[in-house]
Amino acid sequence: MEAFYIRKYGGPAVLEHGRLPTPALGPRDVRIRVHAASVNPLDWRIREGQLKVLLPYRFPLVLGNDCSGVLIEVGQEVSRFRAGDLVYTRVEKDRIGTFSTEVVADETTVARKPDALSHVEAASLPLVLLTAAQFLTEAAALKPGQSVLIHAGAGAVGSVAIQLAKHLGLRVVSTASSGNIKFVKGLGADTVIDRKAQRFEREVRNMDAVLDSVGMSNLLRSFQCVKPGGTVVSIADGPDVSLARALNVNRLLWPVFWAMGARPHAAAGRVGAQYRYWFMRADGPQLESLNPMLESGVVRPLVDSVFPFDQARQAIARAEEGKARGKVVIQMRDD
Known part of the structure; x- marks a missing residue:
């Protein structure tokens, strides 16, 4: 898979772009073809090593904490989803990696994407x-x-x-x-x-x-x-x-x-x-329970800017400068 990842902690220069092996799929996991992922302050805090005491990651580490996409494979014990479902998710804190063309997540962290939202809009929210x-x-x-x-x-x-x-x-x-x-x-x-x-x-x-x-x-x-x-x-x-x-x-x-x-x-x-x-927890059912507010427009996704996948570095820089209104989103594929 294609991904943006780090091999050591540091500033923007440590972020690499290349190909890595696709993650293995566990019995309760789903594999998501990522269409869009959003940038969060958590991403550069992880990149800089600010959370290494809390979250002792292994390298190479693909960055990215939430995304929207399409399921392309489900584990043998998955009961809530099937291949082809449109989903969005905040992946588990110890299994991040949404700045990639594919990500594997536990089904308990995944929610069905609201029909009214594009993948870019949905990715901005989890x-x-x-x-x-x-x-x-x-x-x-x-x-x-x-x-x-x-x-x-x-x-x-x-x-x-x-x-x-x-x-x-x-x-x-x-x-x-x-x-x-x-x-x-x-x-x-x-x-x-x-x-x-x-x-x-x-x-x-x-x-x-x-x-x-x-x-x-x-x-x-x-x-x-x-x-x-x-x-x-x-x-x-x-x-x-x-x-x-x-x-x-x-x-x-x-x-x-x-x-x-x-x-x-x-x-x-x-x-x-x-x-x-408060360190928020990934919770697919809770996220899905909020879908009616998104479908009705009670809560609107607010996207500041969208960057193509090969410009992920620029997307992170835009978010990191602290001037964005709402979210910065990286788009891997068209809706």
Whole structure:
């Protein structure tokens, strides 16, 4: 198969383009002919080795965490799918590799592609849609009428989380650059704070929950915005011991995670809030349960740009510069 992969951790220069053997198919696996894959911050964090303690990958490692495509083979014990099905997926964290012409995934991570969406549109969604859904309904466990501050509202996760939050009946405040304020309001945000012209922690108070995808400084300031008993969730900086435990990290490394999560946990304690670091899980049935919202247009895929497969490096660079509205997608085949 043709793929973009790394043989060592590092910057953009370590990404190689070539042919690798196709992965073996297990009895509960499906083989997907990839039509499109999206770029996520997780991709360059993995490339740089930022997550090697959490996710000890072997080389060569094909990058890419979600995709849309067509099933071309199913394992003997697969019951939900058959060859020819159109699917999309956020593959398992320890079996990534969607920046390729084929990928193998456990059937439990795969969902049927919504008929109303193209492969490019569908590929833009699995990781960010599951992240948003799990944040709102599990990590923060929000109920209709409550409030949420979603940082980086024009970004990949933020743009989907705002739409889903409004559908769930929440009051939404978001942050964005001045050029994206109108765009973010159009997604449904009730209030948008200009992140450069205003200090959001001076403008926003008594929120039930906060989602931070920006980084430690932004995360720590966010505790000034949440009410006592509220929840601040990070999907960027601040992994903690609870995450290490959930991912079965060697106990000898737990002190490292305690140190990384110490500052946000201390900030939470000072205001009587809760802090959680959320590493989303791949979940095909949950993803498929969200299809009706995509079919009806309640949640719209937001694609910033599409790059052909041979320009995967440029696609990653576009996403990594942090100026994309929504997702950057790599297209392997036409729909």
